[in-house]
Amino acid sequence: MSNMKAMVLHKPAPVESLPLKLEDVPCPEPKPSEVLIRVSACGVCHTDLHIVEGEVRPRSLPLIPGHQVVGVIESVGTGKASEEARIGDYSGGIPKTLKRTDGENPHPGMRVGMPWLYKACGECSYCKSGLENLCDDPRFTGLDVNGGYAEYIVAPADFVVPIPDIFSDEEAAPLLCAGIIGYRSLRVSGLLPGERIGLFGFGASAHLALQVARYWGCEVYVFTRSREHQDLARSLGAAWAGTADDVPPRPLDRAITFAPAGGLIPRALKNLRKGGTLAINAIHMDGLPEMPYDLLYWERSIKSVANSTREDAFNFMEVAAAIPIRVKTEAFPLEKANEALLQLKERKIQGSAVLFIPSR
Template identity: 50%
Template structure:
């Protein structure tokens, strides 16, 4: 095991990440585990961190919260994982467990929560430290790169799908990493999927139709049928009135991103008729367990474009410009000597 490792570090908002070599992290806390990262998804939330849409919480940060890896080292209080275990780490890194939200089972709303890739270093690195109580065991099967998007795009999408209710006709605004996973889950549940994309994004529309969507078109188009619910993954506030207009009376619009541009004013008539507009905040460990148990039953198959760690800036740029089909993933390629043995 090498004493140093690589990491792509955000040192200044709005600037490219910098590749650094730094000492390998250690499991110093009772519940710590060191994870040798095998793959890390590139999420739009990473862009919000790097671009400064989310306020800086630490002087520097290693982004990444769709992490697949192998346990390399465990703290003294860790009994559920042993070195070599395949695990996943998601956005929620820790919660206090004592506040009112946590006591209600709403740890996703904990005011003292920590987050991988925002308040503590994430997976754009050879190795990282996580709290063993907030990571997930992963079965073998899908490749590391195919599994990584499940850890956020999949989990947040699953929570958004649950909060959308029993929608027979479901609209998905923004058909990227989360959209193409949610579509598969919704189809498995017997729902009809209507995909909304940028007007010129034929690749996303073709992917939606290939995954079973009954219709795919531009975000400002009126769908051929009234929707029961819609999920907005694109961080574009202007989509909210469009989605409200597309859903029936009593329907639900779910805003599934952690950041969104300002929502423009709209006539009350679009909300009237007992339409519901709500947000999704983070995720709970229950969400993770339920979705990761469900995914192989569907089965979820992710469409990914893989980049080496050194090209993380290119992956972020292409995501920012809408030039990723499905999900972008960083795949870790390093000499075998630097990997922890799997036992």
């Protein structure tokens, strides 16, 4: 096949030095049980920033980042699976508890999303117990394999996510990581209907998690330095918004930290009731500060959130469509990926940054 345009990372570096280069690279070809997706939008995630700047290391370089990929299936891989392709072959389909929302298998013309979990082995004890997010041999989109900062991507057919019709491509993109991982964070925090939850940091993931928590009848407290983010939180239904140094009017049942700053952990814990849970939504963190044991005593717990399962993805998409969730986006053309990441780094994005890729 022909070439495609992509934003390629050759060497991680501070994003101010514009490490992603617009290049013409060979278009990937789908192997058996893979699909070729023509990308129309790709969300920009904080993890992309960590990868581009070298805090999260890819398996190999050069690499095309991007793991919130929306597009249309162009073709399905054909031919006989090679011996190599069959080894650990995609866990034998969607877990039994799941169904595709439209009852369809991936086929040409179908609009789909490709999230962070590119593939899990299907064989390890975690995969077999429904925890494929903890798989011993996973592949992640835009980290272990090329991602969606490009005109095309190939993906395992079993791991693509159907996109509800009510969302545009641009709206759907941030749902695929920010949304899904925010949803998993709510689950990991043990949040129950009607409880009070605190969200620390208010970027792409938190602004979506807030709406799910509201949908479950929960009271949401948002802690962020940015006045604009506090206003956005209140407009989306937050009961209270302030900074991480402010004390909310009532203690929290659950809390989630979204910013990769260890300093938030003690500040979140001090607002948590006895027996409450703090979920940490971060793939990378700048170290945990020493803190008094009193903050953790009374059976408070801290859990990290790692990746997500297909079940999270499918369930979240259903909830997002039922709400229906409002997605605030700022769009950038593909070749402005460095600029989008820089604005994310400087906390200038309201909601989610999304790259758009016009079809040729």
